[in-house]
Amino acid sequence: MVRNPQRRAALVDAAIEVLAREGARGLTFRAVDAEAQVPTGTASNYFADRDVLFTQVGGRIYQRLEPDAALVATRLAGPRDREQVAHLMRDLVDRVTAFRSGYLALLELRLEATRRPELRAVLTRTIRADVDANITYHLDSGLPGDATTVVLLYLAMNWLIVERLTLPDVFTEEQIHELVTAVVERVLPAEGTDGVHDDRPAGSAKNLRK
Structure with a gap:
């Protein structure tokens, strides 16, 4: 057929x-x-x-969660600095949570994978490939940070998304965006600090808005 x-x-x-x-x-x-x-x-x-x-x-x-190429290109047209990373992370959180059913379905798949070895193997390959692709893209684009930076941001953003979708009253939309900025500020050292993180309070970044 x-x-x-x-x-x-x-x-x-x-x-x-x-x-x-x-x-x-x-x-x-x-x-x-x-x-x-x-x-x-x-x-x-x-x-x-x-x-x-x-x-x-x-x-x-994962196919439907692919970012819009034009938006990414616009973002990367500016300085490749910590503030740009924060913009990209806020774009990420907003884009993924806009596809609410998709992310909730992915959470269900993760739980089901604990009972289905073949599904676990498929998800492991898919998610590992996605993480590797994000690391490669981040490093090749000239954004600040290394592979560990990308993994830490991946883990933090995923849980912020879970919180936003499953318990939306825990944090307001404004607080979520401030938390994204705070995560980036703590994971990435400010320029000129020689590895010392900028400890400004959450919400102090110029642009609070993925």
Whole structure:
């Protein structure tokens, strides 16, 4: 049977919504068909089993989270300094949280991966490749910091996103942006400090706004 790539993508997008809303147990072929508004049995014609559907969802989420090339180019047109890194991190947090269902679905996938070795292997490869790509991009772009800087920012931004999406009343939007800036200021030394971090209080950066 010749399968339609657009239909497959629509089914995976529907699976993301189901996974975010209903959790792993709710991700059934019937639920995906209903979400995609297609005849019952359509999803089972495209995916051999739920394991395949889980792995397809993981790949699709990362595809949809790719940053806009024009925005990144605009950001990097200015100085390659600590303030620019803070801008990029705020862009990151805003972009990812704008795709709320995608990130929540990814959290569900991470939990499900603790019970499915094949899914864990796929997610491990995907996320490790994403981290490596971000390290390479950061270093090649001339932004300040090293590989460890990128990993520390990755870990901090991920938990800020989790907090923002799952318990949005813990911190206000303004506080989230101030925290992003504070993380960057503490991870990256200020220029001319010879490795000594600038300890200005959170929110003191010129631009508070990913």
